Amino acid sequence: MPKGIAVDKQGRIKARASMSDTNLLLTITVLVFFALYLSAVVFLGGGFTKPQNFLNILNNNASLIVLSCGMSIVMITGGIDISVGAVTSLVCMAGAVNLEQQGGSVLTVLLIGLGIGLAFGLVQGYLVAYLEIQPFIVSLAGMFFAKGMTTIVSKEPIRVTNEGFLAVKDTRITVPGLGAPNKLGQYIPAYVEVGVVIALLAVVLLFCLLRWTKLGRSFYAVGGNNQSANMLGINVRRTKFLAHILCSLLAGLGGILYFLHVGSGDVANGAGDEMNAIASSIIGGTLLTGGVGNVAGTFFGVLSLNTIKRIVSSLGFDEAWWSNITVAAMLCLFLVIQSIVLLRKNTAKQ
Amino acid sequence: MMTPVKNPETKLKQPGESLFKRLVRQQLFIPFAALALLVLFNLIADPSFFAVSIKENSLGNPVLSGNIISVLDNASELVILAIGMTLVTASSGGQDISVGATMAIAGSVILRMVCGGQVTADTLQMPLLLAVLIGIVVTALFGAFNGALVAYFKIQPMVATLIMFTAGRSIAAWINNNQLPIMNDISFKYAGTFLPGIPVPTPVFITAFVILLFWLALKFTTLGLYTQSVGINANSSRLNGLDPKLIKLLTYVILGVCVAVAGFIRVSRSGSINYSRIAENIEMDAILAVALGGNALSGGKFNIYGSILGAYVIQFLTTTLYKYEVPSTALPAYKAVVVILLVVLSAPVVREKLSSMKKAPVKAAKEVS
Known part of the structure; x- marks a missing residue:
């Protein structure tokens, strides 16, 4: 009987006694976050x-979450995409130009953003998956391209004055029961921005996708062992x-x-956001070797x-x-913790 | 040993091959082809690109000037980094993405030393050689940090070096308390510009010296052999009595030394430093140089001369783009297109298709459709 499988009296397999890598690293992350915030x-x-x-x-990190x-x-499929920060920048710039100079609306910005993401995803995905070029090199070129394109679209910063857009931007969704009185004693309700709701929705959807769909499970399988x-x-x-494609769409x-x-x-x-995203993923327990991770x-x-x-x-x-x-x-601390945990687990298995 | 393609055996194995196919199989085919394309483009577009003239520089010395000289001069840092990066790639199967940030650290340390902690200094406050040595020790230590994470904690190189990539420029700013020291002593700038009386830029000599050192090291020591064997199979190298961890660590320390030399050249060009802009994106160019030189980014066998050639090709491309007045901010977009083309052409899958298309164009066309 292999180690790590508990068996009940009838000889049926009860449950996995040892935690999977994904759950172990997730537990560490959640505990660390609560420890950090509580001590603060x-x-x-x-x-x-x-x-x-x-x-x-x-509110400040809705984009980074996505x-x-x-x-x-x-990373779960064993790849990497360092173009996401530059794509963010390109989407912002293209959106601003569209709103201010071409009379666009919130809907066109949405289409432009997703369109740019899809285009990057199609090209990068094709090069990585079908031409077998290292994802790092491909997304490096993608990052260069997006950075250059951003300045080609517009070198000068553009401040948006479109009313429809600003209305969405300034919409505040109050969270009941979390407000606090300010210095003058007035009750200020707690709020989140629209982006947070979208980001949280995306997290939930992706969580379900990764856990319960065939596609989600095949991401893990491919990352765990190609062959x-x-x-x-x-x-x-x-x-x-x-x-x-999914990653670039999310970008x-x-x-x-x-x-x-x-x-x-x-x-x-979005400067440096690719590094923040990689750092967040790693702190969140995703391994760059692939096959392990959780949104x-x-x-x-x-x-x-950010705490x-x-x-x-x-x-x-x-x-x-x-x-x-x-x-x-x-990042260093988490990498070393992960490394020690996994090295120990591996030696224990042997 | 270093250049497997030159081995006559490989050629003898396939006697019926066409010249084209044999050429494509050469490791140095891609960088040479890219270089040839660039040269051809410049010859057709504007032959004056290759003009070399003698001008007087600001000190009144006659010096060589021209685009070709500028390529050789400006590629120096990249070539030195590419050499170190090749070793790191070969031994650990990953790349160090922190070289630009650690170059900032090296520059910051060297400037602090020669300025003696002042913001501006008109004379060297410390012998230049000692300051450079201190810079080398510091970046070698950072290299050892990266190497230890990779070798002993088994963290993927890109992720391990992400730490220094994130923190490096901030540490560089911290070293000088976020001031921008300016070194006005003319002898400090010799290494980055011209030595009095010599018309060739000094970085060219430094690069030649570094290449010579590595040529000697690869020829007369087991550095190359051990690095490749660790990169190909760390376990079997261990069983053969090598210490793969130590060798990986060593390659990162060597890269650290290369970084210090490159950082010294860079700060020596202007006598000052801009923490967030110095050597920006150079890690990307260095990795591309390695890839362009036909080295597998997954480690193992390497050809250091391929990387050196790759670095010159990249600088040639940059200089060409600058000549046609591509704004420096838009440069990355053009570079990316070229890079993608090169990488696609050199991808094994595409190369196989290309050679099979040569053989049976009809069949290949069917496969594509």
């Missing part, structure tokens, strides 16, 4: 005790192709959410990353460089 509430108090402070993490989920999916996935009858190339959606949050097109939009973990990864950024800046280290150094230190 206890030791720093102040802003951290207000629910709005937590909701602002969501980007990171896409990144996780590609055995092939022997199981999974079309490996098609699966990888679809993963890249397009992330771009729209970013645009909805900042309301302007700028070359600097729920990624969601908590984004939250953890620690806030903790560091509220400790008084508010120079610009501390934020980056913190992200790097956090």
